Amino acid sequence: MVCYYTKLYMEIRHVFFEKKSKIFKFFFGKSLILGCAGLFLMFSFGFQAWWGFWAHRRINRLAVFRLPPGMQYFYKKHIDYLTENAVNPDRRRYAVVGEAERHFIDLDVYGDSASVLPKFWPAAVKKIGEDSLRKHGIVPWHIQTACFQLTEAFKDKDPKRILSISADLGHYIADANVPLHTTRNYNGQLTKQDGIHAFWESRLPELYAVDYDLWIGQATYVDNVSEAVWTAVNRAHAASDSVFLLERQLSESFAHDKKFSYEPRNNVLVRTYSEDFSRAYHERLKGQVQRQMRSSVEMVGNLWFTCWINAGQPDLSEMNNFSFNETDKKAEAAEQRSWWRRLLHIRSESEY
């Protein structure tokens, strides 16, 4: 979730860096780039982040309670880490090369051949080419990669890697279950429904998720990870039709000034979808947002559990005494600062 700005960023990057427009560069130069970066920060870490990030954190947190006794002590002990770091992939998405495309896949770009896309990365690269794949998003393949990495971390009994990869994996799984992360019309920009992305994944959960039933039973083993991931992505994509259709139909029966309202966010009045419009849309979706959030919680727990089984069920009690020490915390904070620095192209003092 929260990845509309990922694509927006990629489009702007395309204009400024790949097209290398001399006119843009001459007149606006770095100041505009910094300005854009500032805007992204505002959107990413301001009101937008607040709501979309909430869902990611909630999904990771609830998934912990689905784990079997052999995993639960370790995961519960670090539940705050898994919750807080559920949003790391979004925090670094503009700063780390190769991160942005891990959050989505534009299935409709592939047309009828989407159903026969190679399920595994090497075959997909061979058939379509890596550049093209990355351009249109790689979330179903990257989830499989993260599962492999988590299994290896379990085999190595490496608590830091287990936790960090678990947190990231939860994020990508949640993204893969959002219909608007599976279409090139990710924000309704092709159908004059701009803003629908944050509406669906941020505004609606903000208003209604408190009533969602997201408690699911114990995690189950997934025999075929690839198939499970692709089934989830295809199901999310199949839901995208109704996301657009129902919004369009409802908009026709709503006066424009009733569709939107202004609400305070971080002491700033922002235009958002009105509560009346949100409620009517949410009802028409017939539980779709809840279903997709449940699928996310279900799949996160199942895949954490599956990786642990595939690693031979290592005894996690050997890591009971593990906790992040001050050096770890400082390193983590430094890494997060480096994402900001790279985003803003700010040099550290040591580089002067």
Ligand SMILES: [Zn+2]
């Ligand atoms: Zn994301």
